[in-house]
Amino acid sequence: MPELPEVETIARRIAPHLLTKKLQKIVVLHQKCVRGSTTLVESACVTKVLRRAKLLLIHFDNGNSLLIHLKMTGQVLYQDEKMRLGGGHPTADWIADLPSKHTRAILEFSGNSRVFFNDMRLFGWIKVVSKLQLQQELKVFAPDVISPEISSEYFFGKLQQTRRPIKIVVMDQSVAAGVGNIYANDALHLSKLHPARLANSLSRPESDAVLVALQEVIYLGIAHQGATIHSFRHIDGFAGTYQDITRVYGRDGKLCQTCRTKIKKIKLGGRGTYFCPTCQPSSKSRDTALEL
Numbered sequence: 001m002p003e004l005p006e007v008e009t010i011a012r013r014i015a016p017h018l019l020t021k022k023l024q025k026i027v028v029l030h031q032k033c034v035r036g037s038t039t040l041v042e043s044a045c046v047t048k049v050l051r052r053a054k055l056l057l058i059h060f061d062n063g064n065s066l067l068i069h070l071k072m073t074g075q076v077l078y079q080d081e082k083m084r085l086g087g088g089h090p091t092a093d094w095i096a097d098l099p100s101k102h103t104r105a106i107l108e109f110s111g112n113s114r115v116f117f118n119d120m121r122l123f124g125w126i127k128v129v130s131k132l133q134l135q136q137e138l139k140v141f142a143p144d145v146i147s148p149e150i151s152s153e154y155f156f157g158k159l160q161q162t163r164r165p166i167k168i169v170v171m172d173q174s175v176a177a178g179v180g181n182i183y184a185n186d187a188l189h190l191s192k193l194h195p196a197r198l199a200n201s202l203s204r205p206e207s208d209a210v211l212v213a214l215q216e217v218i219y220l221g222i223a224h225q226g227a228t229i230h231s232f233r234h235i236d237g238f239a240g241t242y243q244d245i246t247r248v249y250g251r252d253g254k255l256c257q258t259c260r261t262k263i264k265k266i267k268l269g270g271r272g273t274y275f276c277p278t279c280q281p282s283s284k285s286r287d288t289a290l291e292l
């Protein structure tokens with residue numbers, strides 16, 4: 001599932017090509033994937049293309065917006081007469097003729113350019129919203145984890161309020177938005193904390209270390225244009241490279257780059273959880289959620 005760095009990458013790639021263009025029409029190929037009245041944005045011009053949490057936002061000059069959530073298998077692909085760019089779930093559709101059988105909506109812009117929203121599994125969506133609806137939609141998200149609004153005090157306060165494992169808390173979008181499984185695993189390795197440590201057992205310095213580590217791995221992810229984890233290759237220019245430099249994510253059985261201990265994999269909250277037993281020891285048993 002795309003996380004903050006992957007969606008940020010798509011926004012940065014497509015923004016220069018969409019700004020000031022007029023959205024002429026939204027062609028809906030699968031009703032389930034497009035919500036709201038498309039007429040709210042048709043004939044309006046793009047003023048901004050941004051990311052918030054894991055959402056892609058396209059703002060228009062009439063005050064209305066499009067929200068796009070890629071969920072598990074969504075893709076956003078921009079195409080004009082000269083180029084194609086974008087990102088999301090890596091499949092052959094990245095280089096196939098478009099629309100493909102997974103294209104769920106086509107945004108037709110001026111200048112003969114189009115944005116294809118593809119989604120194999122139909123969990124992703126595009127939502128057309130007014131300014132007021134946009135505020136409502138975004139209210140459920142905490143500030144982005146890389147926003148200055150996520151202060152040391154704020155973060156420690158949130159951890160103090162819960163006995164859930166730290167890894168699950170850092171992925172909670174109402175605590176800090178944008179962190180998913182890849183970056184949560186790596187940030188906890190960087191901060192030398194066991195992923196099952198109970199959030200309220202962290203000291204203030206430990207909480208600070210986790211926050212700094214989360215921001216560091218997220219920025220590193222953005223610098224590497226996200227992670228592209230799939231067997232499908234030969235997709236030059238689209239794939240991110242963070243998967244090649246993960247600290248622990250996806251590296252079970254391999255050696256920790258810090259101490260050469262074998263990285264372990266467990267399940268936590270149903271998600272694959274990777275850690276180094278030496279760098280990230282489980283502390284006193286009362287502070288961890290699992291028997292380890």
Ligand SMILES: [Zn+2]
Nearest residue numbers: 256259276279
């Ligand atoms: Zn280690």
